[in-house]
Amino acid sequence: xxxxxxxxxxxxxxxxSAGFRTGAxxxxxxxxxxxxxxxAANLAPSALMADLLRSRVLAPYLTYxxxxxxxxxxxxxxxxxxxxxxxxxxxxAGSDADDxxxxxxxxxxxxxxxxxxxxxxxxxETLSFFAEQEDPAGRIAQSVAEHFLNAExxxxxxxxxxxxxxxxxxxxxxxxxxxxxxxPDLFRVPYAANVIVAGxxxxxxxxxxxxxxxSPETP
Amino acid sequence: MIDAMNRYLATLSDRFGDGWNxxxxxxxxxxxLCVLRVATGLMALYYILSHSADLVRWFGPHGLLPIETIDQxxxxxxxxxxxxxxxxxxxxxxxxxxxxxxxxxGVIVLLYTVGLFSRITNILSLIVVLAYVHRAPMITxxxxxxxxxxxxxxxxxxxGDYFAIDRFWKGRRASPANKPTVVPPIRSxxxxxxxxxxxxxxxxxxxxxxxxxxxxxxxxxxxxxxxLIAHSESRLVDLTFLHSAPYLLNLWTHAxxxxxxxxxxxxxxxxxxxxxxxxxxxMWILLALVTGLxxxxxxxxxxxxxxxxxxxLRALLPVPGLEPEPAAA
Numbered sequence: 001x002x003x004x005x006x007x008x009x010x011x012x013x014x015x016x017s018a019g020f021r022t023g024a025x026x027x028x029x030x031x032x033x034x035x036x037x038x039x040a041a042n043l044a045p046s047a048l049m050a051d052l053l054r055s056r057v058l059a060p061y062l063t064y065x066x067x068x069x070x071x072x073x074x075x076x077x078x079x080x081x082x083x084x085x086x087x088x089x090x091x092x093a094g095s096d097a098d099d100x101x102x103x104x105x106x107x108x109x110x111x112x113x114x115x116x117x118x119x120x121x122x123x124x125e126t127l128s129f130f131a132e133q134e135d136p137a138g139r140i141a142q143s144v145a146e147h148f149l150n151a152e153x154x155x156x157x158x159x160x161x162x163x164x165x166x167x168x169x170x171x172x173x174x175x176x177x178x179x180x181x182x183x184p185d186l187f188r189v190p191y192a193a194n195v196i197v198a199g200x201x202x203x204x205x206x207x208x209x210x211x212x213x214x215s216p217e218t219p
Numbered sequence: 220m221i222d223a224m225n226r227y228l229a230t231l232s233d234r235f236g237d238g239w240n241x242x243x244x245x246x247x248x249x250x251x252l253c254v255l256r257v258a259t260g261l262m263a264l265y266y267i268l269s270h271s272a273d274l275v276r277w278f279g280p281h282g283l284l285p286i287e288t289i290d291q292x293x294x295x296x297x298x299x300x301x302x303x304x305x306x307x308x309x310x311x312x313x314x315x316x317x318x319x320x321x322x323x324x325g326v327i328v329l330l331y332t333v334g335l336f337s338r339i340t341n342i343l344s345l346i347v348v349l350a351y352v353h354r355a356p357m358i359t360x361x362x363x364x365x366x367x368x369x370x371x372x373x374x375x376x377x378x379g380d381y382f383a384i385d386r387f388w389k390g391r392r393a394s395p396a397n398k399p400t401v402v403p404p405i406r407s408x409x410x411x412x413x414x415x416x417x418x419x420x421x422x423x424x425x426x427x428x429x430x431x432x433x434x435x436x437x438x439x440x441x442x443x444x445x446x447l448i449a450h451s452e453s454r455l456v457d458l459t460f461l462h463s464a465p466y467l468l469n470l471w472t473h474a475x476x477x478x479x480x481x482x483x484x485x486x487x488x489x490x491x492x493x494x495x496x497x498x499x500x501x502m503w504i505l506l507a508l509v510t511g512l513x514x515x516x517x518x519x520x521x522x523x524x525x526x527x528x529x530x531x532l533r534a535l536l537p538v539p540g541l542e543p544e545p546a547a548a
Contacts, residue, residue: 021244024412028243032419039423043431063303066352066367074361074428076510077446078435085452113455113513115269119358121453123283126292126357136292143288150281166449169442172462181451181459 038062042069081188085164086124090148093155093197104148127161131190138193138204145195145202159204160192242415248529249410252373253334253381254536255417256341258521259369260332263348265514266366267325270351274321275314277355282312284355292357304353324350334383341378345370362514365522368420376413380405417525422483429479438476441469444509453511471505478502492526499523 037058041049052058053068062068077083088106095102107120123140130136141159148154165186171178193204270277277283286309289295293304311317324347331340348370352363379385432438437446445468448458461468478498485491499520507516527535 020408021240024243025239028412028416031416035420036423039420039427042427043434060303064305064349064353065371066349066364069364069427070356072359072361072364074424075431075435075438076506077437077443079437079442079446080435083446085450087452110272112453112511113507115266115360115362115514116272118360118511119273119277122358122360130292139288139291143285144283146285147276147281147283151276151279164452166446167451167459169445169449169462169465169468172459181449 034058034062035067038067038069042072042074079166081163081165082125082129084166086121086128087162087164088120088124088127088144089160089162090144090154090156091158091160092148093157095157097158104154106144124161128163128190131161134206137191138206141191141193141195141204142202145204149197149202150200155197156195156202158192158194158207160189160207163188163190243412244408245411246406246408247411247414248406249377249380250529250532251414251525251527252376252378252410253383254527254532255369255521255524256334256337256373256378257332257382258524259366259373260328260344262366262514262518262521263328263344263370264325264332266348266363267321267328267351270321274317277358278308278312278317279314280312284358285312289355289357304356306350306353308350308354334379334385337379337383337385338374338377341370341374345374360515361512362518365424365515365518369417369518369522372413372416372420376410377405377407414525417522418486421522421525422486425479425486426483429476429483432476432479438472441465441472444468444472444475447506447509450510455508455511455513458509475502475506486526496523496526 037049037052041053090104091097107117110117127140145156145159148156167181192207194207196203311320327340327343327347331344348367352359437443482495486495503516503519507513
């Protein structure tokens with residue numbers, strides 16, 4: 001004889017005693033408060049939010065478990081200079097800086113929809129973001145240069161980040177040259193540094209020519 | 220007057236308390252969480268494997284982002300204080316060791332996905348994913364916070380009750396003749412708490428996404444989708460031919476914001492819920508096409524599964540041996 005279908009049943013604790021509900025409710029409120037602060041502070045936190053997020057009480061919990069969204073651009077775009085595509089470009093020693101084909105571009109491979117590709121774009125965004133701060137930008141450039149020198153056995157001459165500005169919608173109604181998304185005037189270089197190699201160590205010296213510095217324009 | 224106010228406050232408190240208890244503490248079937256376990260596990264596995272091609276390039280000796288650079292960028296002091304981003308990858312840069320822990324991490328996530336020792340592998344999977352996140356946080360994006368959120372909450376639930384090797388082994392141990400038998404899943408309060416936490420957190424994310432968009436003019440004037448389409452190095456398909464259809468671009472832009480805000484507010488309504496969950500599919504797919512954020516779109520669709528009830532999941536997943544719940548008396 002076939003057994004009747006067995007059904008779900010409740011755990012002994014599923015009646016949730018008042019004590020359990022009280023304790024759980026307290027923890028839930030605390031957790032949701034922390035998460036609420038972290039989520040709400042994504043774009044433009046108030047001084048209070050920023051201090052709470054950095055506090056020794058909340059910071060370990062929110063940072064380690066990655067609840068702190070930390071300026072991740074969930075807004076996708078506000079059409080500012082920060083919301084364009086970035087790339088890192090490396091010029092090998094002995095190459096012609098005026099020949100675009102001689103620059104090594106990161107991302108250099110992969111399907112655009114892959115996280116592998118996106119990680120290189122984010123590295124470039126980070127370099128561009130820190131372009132006005134010598135120490136962090138120089139550190140990133142130095143790391144990239146050291147990588148190419150020591151790991152890929154390619155002596156770099158210059159490292160730069162390059163922003164690829166966006167075509168205005170009206171440009172698509174213009175001539176073929178205006179419609180070209182790779183027009184030279186659509187590229188900006190917020191950071192560039194010459195590389196000096198001494199043995200296995202590299203130093204970077206920022207290129208400070210005005211022509212190479214990005215102007216704060218919207219795309 | 221004072222009596223009336225006291226009665227109002229007492230009623231408010233009682234009703235709020237009843238509602239709170241019903242919302243958080245009514246025992247429920249863990250089926251949605253088990254489905255989430257599989258889907259989240261697959262996304263976590265993809266995340267780990269996506270590092271394989273460039274593992275040593277990023278994290279190896281002379282990698283693109285050595286620890287010293289990360290320390291400077293994140294503000295971590297030399298004694299480790301100030302930044303709470305623990306990662307075992309911080310201590311490994313030898314290629315052989317990197318690959319060993321990388322493969323181990325992938326195996327752990329795979330075991331979690333198939334539901335073997337799910338409690339333990341859930342916690343370990345979270346640690347593994349967070350290790351990659353914290354090793355180089357500046358190259359993470361919108362995808363990782365949602366993935367880690369799901370992994371975190373699922374740690375607190377029984378996710379091995381369905382679609383899991385754990386369930387199969389439990390059935391074998393339960394039968395004296397050692398023949399596999401169907402072990403009934405257990406409704407529990409923790410399943411409800413975890414499911415609600417994911418739902419509330421997800422709603423917060425949707426609302427935040429909608430509101431942060433409105434902080435910029437481009438979403439108000441309906442031009443934002445054009446600016447996404449114009450990213451020639453990120454987009455998956457070239458939709459620039461839409462430049463001649465400004466109304467369509469406006470409509471699409473407004474629809475995204477309207478959807479995100481509506482999701483946050485109306486997903487709790489049983490009538491609106493199926494519609495919002497269905498609309499989410501083309502919305503996230505189209506966004507992935509114009510932004511290239513494929514994994515982000517996928518993880519949002521995975522997270523949306525938390526709003527499907529056990530009954531709806533049983534209708535969608537006719538797995539042999541899955542016993543339906545009896546009708547309520």
